[in-house]
Amino acid sequence: MIEVTNLVKDYGNHHAVKGISFTVGEGQIVGLLGPNGAGKSTTMNIMTGYISSTSGTVKIGGYDILEQPLQAKKRIGYLPEIPPLYEEMTVEEYLDFVCSLKGIRKKKDRKENIDEVSEAVKISDVKGRLIRNLSKGYKQRVGLAQALIGNPPLLILDEPTVGLDPNQIIEIRALIKKLGEKHTIILSSHILSEVNAICDYVLIIDQGKLVAEDTPEHLSEHFADKNRILLSVKGEREQIEEALEASEYIASYEVTGEYDGVLDVTAETEGTEDIRDALFFEFADKKLPIVKMEMETLSLEEVFLKLTGREGEEEES
Ligand code: ATP
Secondary structure: OEEEEEEEEEEOOEEEEEEEEEEEOOOOEEEEEOOOOOOHHHHHHHHOOOOOOOEEEEEEOOEEOOOOHHHHHHOEEEEOOOOOOOOOOEHHHHHHHHHHHOOOOOHHHHHHHHHHHHHHOOOHHHOOOEHHHOOHHHHHHHHHHHHHOOOOOEEEEOOOOOOOOHHHHHHHHHHHHHHOOOOEEEEEEOOHHHHHHHOOEEEEEEOOEEEEEEOHHHHHHHOOOOOEEEEEEEOOHHHHHHHHHHOOOEEEEEEEEEEOOEEEEEEEEOOOOOOHHHHHHHHHHOOOOEEEEEEOOOOHHHHHHHHHOOOOOOOOO
16 A cells, blocks of 8 residues: 655755655554654655655555656545644535545535545534634544545554543544554554554654564564563572572572562573573472563563664653
């Protein structure tokens, strides 16, 4: 559905996008994740044909956004970071206007389109109201509705939950997930948990470069710190600590809890291999049952930190 190849965008001397390539298959919900200023909006603006690239190509459904803009743009529904709303119009007037922009001429087709998208984003009950008087969450729904007019197969959503309150965020995320059943979606976000919750594939960009791409699960697994193991061992604390110190697999450890004769330990291992089997037998020999043991898998937050060297933005409460 989307093919982005070697995309570069310079604003004067500033290199905002430095050679990004990726593809998005039909039916996927893909998250473009990155800190502020990473180049997400720039990439999306180029993908929609809103601005041109310095070099590189974008194809939508096989059509080049610059060479065959009409065919490409027909396939896109775009929600920019600031939704393009005319606040003095009612929702219905505005959506009718969007229909005319998208070349839907017949009255019957316009009504059908408006009814359908209003139903999809649940704004049927506010169709007669002035956009100015709607809450931010509802305005965002109207923004989504305009993107959906004409039933484009691809939705490009730039920070669709930014500025919303926690309840509105939950509603818009659920809505996007539902829209993902019928549309391919690429959305940008600087919130890690958001892409984790909505997307089935993540592209992480930082300072204009693609630094990683995978499913949220694989990203976490791939960057797991295999040197760390969490253990719960039953027995006398002194004996357990002796065993930990004597172990040929453990480099260092920290006791993180003690309850009902069980000691919780976070241990650093000597190598990167999975040492769970060896450790199990070592402790079994000493009659110290390991009642719980797991290799540590990093959260997407930690993966992000490792990749960009920075924390993600504070999340909404
Ligand atoms: P945000 O979440 O803050 O919008 P972003 O990842 O979408 O961040 P972009 O808006 O694409 O980032 O900006 C990428 C870089 O390009 C930033 O350093 C930004 O300051 C710069 N930039 C964006 N638009 C312009 C412009 N029109 N002229 C000059 N520099 C720009």
